[in-house]
Amino acid sequence: MPPDLDAFKIWLSGCGGEVLGPVNEWEVIRVRTSVGILVAHRTRRGRQIWPAALLALAQQFERGEIPALAATRRGRTPSRLRQRFAALAARDGAGCFFCGHAVPAPGVTCDPDMAPTIEHLVPVAHGGPNHLSNCFLAHRRCNAAAGTLSAAEKVRLRDAMRKERRVSA
Incomplete structure (x- = not known):
């Protein structure tokens, strides 16, 4: 010590x-x-x-020595993200919950805003479980836009984003 x-x-x-x-x-x-x-x-x-x-x-x-202690990466391991991505894509399809566009698989090179994330319907910050039944796929940008909105607000945001997509198409 x-x-x-x-x-x-x-x-x-x-x-x-x-x-x-x-x-x-x-x-x-x-x-x-x-x-x-x-x-x-x-x-x-x-x-x-x-x-x-x-x-x-x-x-x-x-x-007085100086070791290299590079901290381990925080958060999910890529294999964990791949496993969850596969399970959610099999359940819901590989589209973003919010905008509906395809979410690229983990490890696929893409625009950082379009990178795959796992979003929680009921945010963990609001007491939601970190269980697949409470999760879905989303782009990083869409996930960031949703933040810690309530489940009802996230559904309204999804409806607005998809309506905007239909109008612009």
Whole structure:
């Protein structure tokens, strides 16, 4: 355990790690690195428990070494997106829920605005589940336009976007 936790956190960030906020009062430090998320925590009696990988980093910090800690990518893995995309395309077709245009499969080169995303009918921010029954395909731009609207507002937005598409066609 490093004597100066704040300096250790700054050092971790400088080496490419991502220092995350604690998720409970027992956590001493939480950091995302190339080996995953490492968490040190405190027991009820105040004893700190540090995983071996985080202790090794603390030793490198004390020796003045600079490891490469490029943080792992946040969010869904591409294979997870591909799996969900396939399941939703099989259920609903590969069209965008909002505009109705085809959504390209994950990994296909396309305009970033048209990239595939998984949208939630009832937003997770409003308590919606992250389950396929609450999900559908959408372009990144359409998904961003919907934001955290309620389910009813998303259906109205979809109807307006599809009506606009018919008028312009």
